[in-house]
Amino acid sequence: MTTIYLINNGLTMNNLMFDSSEPLKNKREKRILSIEGEHESELLCNLPYLEKINLIYSSNYVMSIGTAKYLAKKQGIEINITKEIGERVLGELGTKKIRMVSEMQENDFNYKLSGGESLNNVKTRMLNFLNKVLKEDEDKNIAIFTHNVAITSLLSEYCEKGFNLDNRLILNYHNRAIIDGAWDGITIIELTFDSEELVDIIRKK
Numbered sequence: 001m002t003t004i005y006l007i008n009n010g011l012t013m014n015n016l017m018f019d020s021s022e023p024l025k026n027k028r029e030k031r032i033l034s035i036e037g038e039h040e041s042e043l044l045c046n047l048p049y050l051e052k053i054n055l056i057y058s059s060n061y062v063m064s065i066g067t068a069k070y071l072a073k074k075q076g077i078e079i080n081i082t083k084e085i086g087e088r089v090l091g092e093l094g095t096k097k098i099r100m101v102s103e104m105q106e107n108d109f110n111y112k113l114s115g116g117e118s119l120n121n122v123k124t125r126m127l128n129f130l131n132k133v134l135k136e137d138e139d140k141n142i143a144i145f146t147h148n149v150a151i152t153s154l155l156s157e158y159c160e161k162g163f164n165l166d167n168r169l170i171l172n173y174h175n176r177a178i179i180d181g182a183w184d185g186i187t188i189i190e191l192t193f194d195s196e197e198l199v200d201i202i203r204k205k
Helices: 024-030 035-046 062-075 098-107 119-136 148-155
Strands: 002-009 055-058 079-081 141-145 160-163 169-173 176-179 186-194 197-203
Touching: 002 035, 002 062, 002 119, 002 148, 035 062, 035 186, 055 062, 062 079, 062 141, 119 148, 148 169, 148 176, 148 186, 176 197
Parallel strands: 002 141, 055 079, 055 141
Antiparallel strands: 002 186, 160 169, 169 176, 186 197
16 A cells, blocks of 8 residues: 655735735745744644655645655655645736636636636646555555645546636535635645555545
8 A cells, every 4th residue: 555645834924025026936845834834734744644755755845845855854764855846837927816716727627827827737746756655665654745735636536526606616525525715824634545456535634
């Protein structure tokens, strides 16, 4: 069996002022964890099911690496950094707000802005990475530090879609809520595979 933990940490600093010429993509990649985010990342090491991790992947975003570093230190293993599991590329927002774009994309997985990715683009990217991991790292316990939209896009391959009262996407697996539209703090989703066959999905946190 291969066990994969998809981990997202939404506890980042919001009071950062970048130069106005800084591209949005760069601002998002450079976002750092808040003090609370650092504390919660350190507490991850105490979760019994993460004590068996023997392989760590992280996106190239500072927030993901910052979350992964504590577990990597405790386990004495390296962090494999890859752009393949980075957050959705938004593209040119213009006058649109990120929340507005997110809602439009959740209702239409093919919708994307100029220079950006659709959720189907993200899903394909994440599935390609996951399939590669399942082939190369079979029978290991793997932590993948990635992002909320990337996780949602990937899980949409396996889960039933719905919407909550705020018109945000929710995902259910065997009548269990896996994604409920809320991304407060740290989220951990456990996927179990027998070879490349999905066995179960459980939201751990």
